[in-house]
Amino acid sequence: AQSVTQLDSHVSVSEGTPVLLRCNYSSSYSPSLFWYVQHPNKGLQLLLKYTSAATLVKGINGFEAEFKKSETSFHLTKPSAHMSDAAEYFCVVSDENYKLSFGAGTTVTVRA
Amino acid sequence: DAGVIQSPRHEVTEMGQEVTLRCKPISGHDYLFWYRQTMMRGLELLIYFNNNVPIDDSGMPEDRFSAKMPNASFSTLKIQPSEPRDSAVYFCASSPSTGQFSNQPQHFGDGTRLSIL
Numbered sequence: 001a002q003s004v005t006q007l008d009s010h011v012s013v014s015e016g017t018p019v020l021l022r023c024n025y026s027s028s029y030s031p032s033l034f035w036y037v038q039h040p041n042k043g044l045q046l047l048l049k050y051t052s053a054a055t056l057v058k059g060i061n062g063f064e065a066e067f068k069k070s071e072t073s074f075h076l077t078k079p080s081a082h083m084s085d086a087a088e089y090f091c092v093v094s095d096e097n098y099k100l101s102f103g104a105g106t107t108v109t110v111r112a
Numbered sequence: 113d114a115g116v117i118q119s120p121r122h123e124v125t126e127m128g129q130e131v132t133l134r135c136k137p138i139s140g141h142d143y144l145f146w147y148r149q150t151m152m153r154g155l156e157l158l159i160y161f162n163n164n165v166p167i168d169d170s171g172m173p174e175d176r177f178s179a180k181m182p183n184a185s186f187s188t189l190k191i192q193p194s195e196p197r198d199s200a201v202y203f204c205a206s207s208p209s210t211g212q213f214s215n216q217p218q219h220f221g222d223g224t225r226l227s228i229l
Contacts, residue, residue: 041225046217046218099168
């Protein structure tokens with residue numbers, strides 16, 4: 001069985017400041033992990049993926065995430081938030097049968 | 113490069129009516145997934161197909177829901193009869209499979225917002 005816990009339901013940051021979205025996972029399988037972003041009235045867009053290569057993964061729009069097996073974490077960061085980063089973010093784990101388990105989501109608000 | 117295409121984008125209908133949601137996956141993708149998103153339950157996998165064959169439908173809520181994939185470029189999700197509790201956003205996603213297929217990310221459509229009155 002696998003599961004994902006996003007530790008913050010809502011994060012509010014000022015434009016230009018760092019963003020940190022926290023995710024812990026549980027998996028009996030060597031997991032594949034993803035971060036997706038969802039803007040209002042849109043589908044989910046892939047930000048980045050971890051697939052057992054480098055533990056620090058770089059994604060689109062300046063986002064990156066670090067896989068820490070000892071902490072079972074896969075936190076998402078961005079050094080400088082932009083207004084366009086306001087959206088909902090999902091941490092996702094994939095099992096060996098290709099099924100995804102989604103976190104509950106973190107809503108990011110960016111203040112001008 | 114066309115992404116996953118869903119239609120309609122919005123659907124409003126009265127309870128008891130049949131609802132059909134449509135999806136065109138990305139060309140060349142072997143896997144197709146149907147999800148439902150609600151405030152209460154988040155994103156739930158309903159069913160997924162591999163090479164047009166249903167692999168796992170354990171997420172389908174009840175017999176009122178059915179899904180088909182007659183060919184590699186088209187899938188439908190049907191609800192008959194519809195009920196107000198079916199109101200949600202329904203997403204279709206597709207993915208390629210190569211080697212360790214669990215590594216391949218899924219590509220999502222923009223969803224169908226369904227309201228059952």
